[in-house]
Amino acid sequence: MTFPAVPLLTPTLRKLERRAPLDDDDRRAFLDLPVRYQAVDPNIYLVREGDRPDRSCLLISGFAIRHKMTETGERQVLSFHVAGDFCDLEGALLNVADHNLQTLTHCELAFIPRSAVRDLILSHPRIGMAMWIDTLIDSSIFREWVVNVGRRDGRARIAHLLCEFARRMEVAGLADAAGYELPLTQEQIADATGLTAVHVNRVLKTLTSEGLIRRTRRVVSIPNWAGLRRAAGFNETYLHLDQVAGHPGVQPGFVIAPAMPPHGGAPSF
Amino acid sequence: MTFPAVPLLTPTLRKLERRAPLDDDDRRAFLDLPVRYQAVDPNIYLVREGDRPDRSCLLISGFAIRHKMTETGERQVLSFHVAGDFCDLEGALLNVADHNLQTLTHCELAFIPRSAVRDLILSHPRIGMAMWIDTLIDSSIFREWVVNVGRRDGRARIAHLLCEFARRMEVAGLADAAGYELPLTQEQIADATGLTAVHVNRVLKTLTSEGLIRRTRRVVSIPNWAGLRRAAGFNETYLHLDQVAGHPGVQPGFVIAPAMPPHGGAPSF
DNA sequence: CGGCAAATTGAGCATTGTCAATGTCTGTGG
DNA sequence: CCACAGACATTGACAATGCTCAATTTGCCG
Numbered sequence: 001m002t003f004p005a006v007p008l009l010t011p012t013l014r015k016l017e018r019r020a021p022l023d024d025d026d027r028r029a030f031l032d033l034p035v036r037y038q039a040v041d042p043n044i045y046l047v048r049e050g051d052r053p054d055r056s057c058l059l060i061s062g063f064a065i066r067h068k069m070t071e072t073g074e075r076q077v078l079s080f081h082v083a084g085d086f087c088d089l090e091g092a093l094l095n096v097a098d099h100n101l102q103t104l105t106h107c108e109l110a111f112i113p114r115s116a117v118r119d120l121i122l123s124h125p126r127i128g129m130a131m132w133i134d135t136l137i138d139s140s141i142f143r144e145w146v147v148n149v150g151r152r153d154g155r156a157r158i159a160h161l162l163c164e165f166a167r168r169m170e171v172a173g174l175a176d177a178a179g180y181e182l183p184l185t186q187e188q189i190a191d192a193t194g195l196t197a198v199h200v201n202r203v204l205k206t207l208t209s210e211g212l213i214r215r216t217r218r219v220v221s222i223p224n225w226a227g228l229r230r231a232a233g234f235n236e237t238y239l240h241l242d243q244v245a246g247h248p249g250v251q252p253g254f255v256i257a258p259a260m261p262p263h264g265g266a267p268s269f
Numbered sequence: 270m271t272f273p274a275v276p277l278l279t280p281t282l283r284k285l286e287r288r289a290p291l292d293d294d295d296r297r298a299f300l301d302l303p304v305r306y307q308a309v310d311p312n313i314y315l316v317r318e319g320d321r322p323d324r325s326c327l328l329i330s331g332f333a334i335r336h337k338m339t340e341t342g343e344r345q346v347l348s349f350h351v352a353g354d355f356c357d358l359e360g361a362l363l364n365v366a367d368h369n370l371q372t373l374t375h376c377e378l379a380f381i382p383r384s385a386v387r388d389l390i391l392s393h394p395r396i397g398m399a400m401w402i403d404t405l406i407d408s409s410i411f412r413e414w415v416v417n418v419g420r421r422d423g424r425a426r427i428a429h430l431l432c433e434f435a436r437r438m439e440v441a442g443l444a445d446a447a448g449y450e451l452p453l454t455q456e457q458i459a460d461a462t463g464l465t466a467v468h469v470n471r472v473l474k475t476l477t478s479e480g481l482i483r484r485t486r487r488v489v490s491i492p493n494w495a496g497l498r499r500a501a502g503f504n505e506t507y508l509h510l511d512q513v514a515g516h517p518g519v520q521p522g523f524v525i526a527p528a529m530p531p532h533g534g535a536p537s538f
Numbered sequence: 539c540g541g542c543a544a545a546t547t548g549a550g551c552a553t554t555g556t557c558a559a560t561g562t563c564t565g566t567g568g
Numbered sequence: 569c570c571a572c573a574g575a576c577a578t579t580g581a582c583a584a585t586g587c588t589c590a591a592t593t594t595g596c597c598g
Binding site for chain 1: 341342343344347359360387390401404414418419463502506511512
Binding site for chain 3: 045185186187197201202205237
């Protein structure tokens with residue numbers, strides 16, 4: 001099934017415009033991309049590790065995750081994606097997929113042929129640069145996840161995941177005063193934080209009893225943002241929100257992380 | 270001090286040519302980049318978290334690492350870089366540095382103004398695409414590190430780090446039959462694997478006694494590559510070596526990972 | 539009202555961390 | 569050429585965070 005692409009791609013275009021200045025020709029070229037629109041059920045693989053991709057994809061609505069398995073069969077979630085994310089640009093530029101991409105909820109997707117993305121990048125380098133910046137921000141988030149699973153204890157890891165989710169949902173316009181829906185099972189949270197589902201359950205109970213979060217089924221709200229931020233050691237610099245479209249403003253109850261403290265110690269260049 | 274840039278940038282150019290076809294104009298534009306060459310001591314910060322970068326940098330010789338600290342002062346190493354790596358392209362495209370970049374050994378570097386990199390990307394999109402692919406491969410490596418610290422035990426984590434190092438050194442032409450020099454202290458290995466230096470020491474002892482590695486001071490050799498690979502669960506797909514320049518061939522004693530086993534289980538799209 | 543996936547809880551345990559002491563290598567200055 | 573300093577590596581004893589296994593409860597859906 002094919003739908004008019006323009007309204008579907010417009011939010012993503014607005015996001016790209018925030019990264020690099022585009023002219024009318026750039027905008028037209030982007031909106032003229034040959035996209036195939038498709039609605040997809042929850043828990044469906046869009047890309048599998050080892051695939052040789054012939055397309056790229058963009059998430060129009062819903063939630064998706066990237067993940068990877070070890071040889072011993074343990075799963076690690078690598079990132080989650082929300083509406084508007086260009087969640088598989090790798091598909092256009094890398095020859096073999098190094099991880100899986102799977103829907104979490106019902107999703108609407110736009111598939112774009114690999115060759116069309118490459119042609120666009122070469123013919124309209126400003127758009128290419130904007131999309132590149134998108135993947136660099138993803139990269140920054142992966143780095144923070146390395147820190148999260150490498151150097152924080154269970155409580156801080158989960159608090160950090162919740163903080164990141166809250167901020168990203170907010171920026172995507174998907175969070176309100178009541179909180180946000182966390183489309184993850186406790187097992188998926190475990191796979192994202194390098195813990196077990198049992199331990200996640202215990203930590204969520206602790207965070208709730210400490211008054212840092214409130215939960216009813218899958219909806220999470222954060223009655224004590226400052227406290228959760230402190231528990232997580234959350235500093236949102238890594239989200240590069242100055243280069244992300246949406247609602248960059250501060251919501252009531254949310255506090256933007258202060259600037260980094262001055263450096264000390266090791267010599268600088 | 271300024272040196273003729275051409276011979277210094279040539280290896281990197283060769284690497285880029287492997288990612289996207291370039292013409293003479295592309296090559297000339299790249300080699301004409303206004304670079305400042307500089308030799309730098311070990312343990313010097315090139316970029317600090319929070320910096321607003323005005324340049325990008327490229328590692329001509331030596332080793333460098335990226336790292337990040339948590340609020341509680343724990344360090345996590347995010348990646349290591351070898352000669353030829355364009356190790357801070359983010360500096361040209363992101364507005365604020367989200368991590369630190371530090372030399373490990375004595376290094377030779379090429380610094381390129383942020384504006385020159387951006388101009389090159391816009392005027393020569395094929396070069397831009399090639400550099401973009403470079404950062405996507407970095408991103409793939411970050412993903413594998415998330416898996417490493419999130420889902421492998423200490424022994425597998427360290428084995429995996431050693432496997433990755435071995436392959437990358439080999440591709441960069443820096444490993445020989447005798448092994449390679451690992452320019453990391455045990456504490457730095459700990460910071461890269463989310464362990465403590467004490468535990469790293471014990472694991473290295475185990476790996477040595479199992480005959481999987483051999484060590485003399487900082488030089489590591491791998492007498493049993495298949496065994497180390499098995500201990501690590503190492504599958505080099507994530508290095509995207511088909512898109513990396515250098516010596517893609519197999520060295521004696523090294524075995525390229527077989528293709529992924531067929532998928533099973535969850536539904537695919 | 540079943541059937542099922544997800545959440546919750548308890549008990550025991552192991553991988554890895556902490557603390558602290560000691561050994562080893564390398565470079566430097568006398 | 570040797571002694572010393574300092575960084576790094578190694579080892580031991582003990583503690584704890586988070587895992588395993590297993591049972592039970594809860595909420596959702598047809």
